[in-house]
Amino acid sequence: MRIFVCIKQVPDSAQIRVHPVTNTIMRQGVPTIINPYDLFGLEEALRLRDRFGGEVTVLSMGPPMASESLRKALGYGADRGLLLTDRFFAGSDTLATSYALSRLIEKAAEEQGMPHIVFCGKQTIDGDTAQVGPGIAQRLGLSQLTYVSAIDAVDPEQGTITVRRRADHGVQVLSSRLPAMITMLEGSNQIRRGTQNDVLRAARSDITQWNAAGVGIEDLSLCGLRGSPTVVKRVFAPSVRSEKATIVSSESGVSATASALIEAILERQPALETDLLEQASGY
């Protein structure tokens, strides 16, 4: 199977500091990580490769230092890394990013063949939009499978896939045609530790870099700030929400407290009860 995984290097939000005086975000010196949501896709990709054979290619658009994240992905076991980097991409919103990434995917497909699956992160921790994956799917004409919690079956020969998808009030089981773009739900798997060979190979590998012209982007007005219709109007700290936390307690022991807690939850979330029962019946 040919599998592509899009990853993004993001600042480790757990370590971002706010300047005590100016109240602005201090990005300097903040370590970067692979967007955590992307790792669920990467692990799923590696599992599929282990089952069906083939190759996993990780792709990213970002500054030259994003190659560190691609190298790290190789250390988890991915086979090759491609970086699309160009100053013209600075300031890209989700529209411009999905455009640039789909060109990179097409470029890679010229050499390797069209991928069966493109995994994207459900969203990023520094943007939270959840739009890039669907944007890529739309541009490349891939089936779109978002919020996937498990892949039940794949048949690369027949070009079919069956997945479980988390929906608002339950779990959907969806069958679709390949090629598909999939975003995995967090917690659906856990990224593996690469082997000694994986990390050694990663440390010695070159990450292939392309610039805009290299992937055949001629119209630069579709890239970066110019290709980004999204305007950030204001950045602000969220105000306190109206929902209040309640403490549920009971004098008569742990299980009584638990029952009281569940009752209180279901009272406010009536749909949850049916959901849970439905899900339970699936096992």
Next chain:
Amino acid sequence: MSNTTRFDAIVVGAGPSGNAAAYTMARAGLNVLQIERGEYAGSKNVQGAILYADALEQMIPDFREEAPLERHIVEQRIWMMDDKGHTGMHHRSDDYNEERPNRYTIIRAQFDKWFNRQVRDAGATVLYETTVTDLLRDAQGRVIGVQTDREGDGYYADVVVLAEGVNALVGQRSGLRPELRAEDVALAVKEMHFLPQETIESRFNITGGEGVVIEAMGTITEGMVGTAFLYTNRESISIGIGCLVSDLSRVGKCSPYQLLDRFKAHPSIRSLLEGSEMKEYAAHLIPEGGYRAIPELAGDGWIAVGDAGHFVNAVHREGSNLAMTTGRLAAETIIDLHRQGQRCTRQALGAYRKRLENSFVMKDMKKYKDVPRMLEKQGSTIMDLYPRLMNGAAQTWFRVDGRDKKAKENAIVKAAWHARGLGLLGDAVKLARAWR
């Protein structure tokens, strides 16, 4: 791209000593593998520190152009503290505003990462998030490689450089070095406090890239052997305190971070930190046993550098420079053998010891070899009594209260005599001896 797992040398750890060793060997064209357990070099390292330029300059003469340096040090304060204040020495000179300053404050996480980048650029292969768990040996017991916590058959090399820091678990587990004695290690805790650059500069009377460091001892360690420090960075202050582990467990009444809290609240320190935001907290061991605690440094197929070789000069608070110098000297020893086509046997690696003896490293370690013992016995007198006497004497001297000066002098002498008697003489002799 070759996929072989065989190297000329494997370096365990990417602190100052491991980076120096790997850098020097890679520059000389050796095929080097460096293995670091942290997410990146420096990620596991205690935050702020002083960098002594000379040791780095020996390897990277133009490091000042790129290395992440915080401030060059123009002022050194040494404080003897009692509960209410301090008496001490300040030394400051415009001479330190030289073109190639001699000492800098740095943030280790950033500095180590930069240094390690130079190692990679020099051609070494570096693995992260990989912990060396054991040494691999052949039938004769020669070290031939390392095993790690990742699945695989290990990595192999002619020589393994142990640059794993003070804990030296690999060395211990392999029986190459004894377990650390509580008397030979200090436990230090350290915090970073963020403050705007202008505030730091006005508070410490500095401008531009200038920096101030304070080293302090006295009642702040409750009679235990230890010191505290405060370093100015560009936009933050590193502050910390450490005590011998043996004292901490013997006295048992306070943990290092309680000591640090008290130090931060001390009237002499509090105002320097005011309004700062605390971020990042770290605890780390420092090998302080001195010359006598230096373990075996090399054997068949292995060599030890930096904190793993117990190279810290506690009196002058030098560690990273000894780490870099020992790393470089070990590397040079290995390079020589490599070029001569010789194996890295115990005997051949003996040349490392000779290089050390000829450098400032062993000379300084030897000079202070008796200090740890003296402190073990005289610790509380030196750490508690003398700072008190000194501050008491200073107050008697400076207060103007109608007493005549002769009476004041007598009072000072009497206080000292009362506290220590003839012991004063003995202490002076012991101190002089240990310092010789």
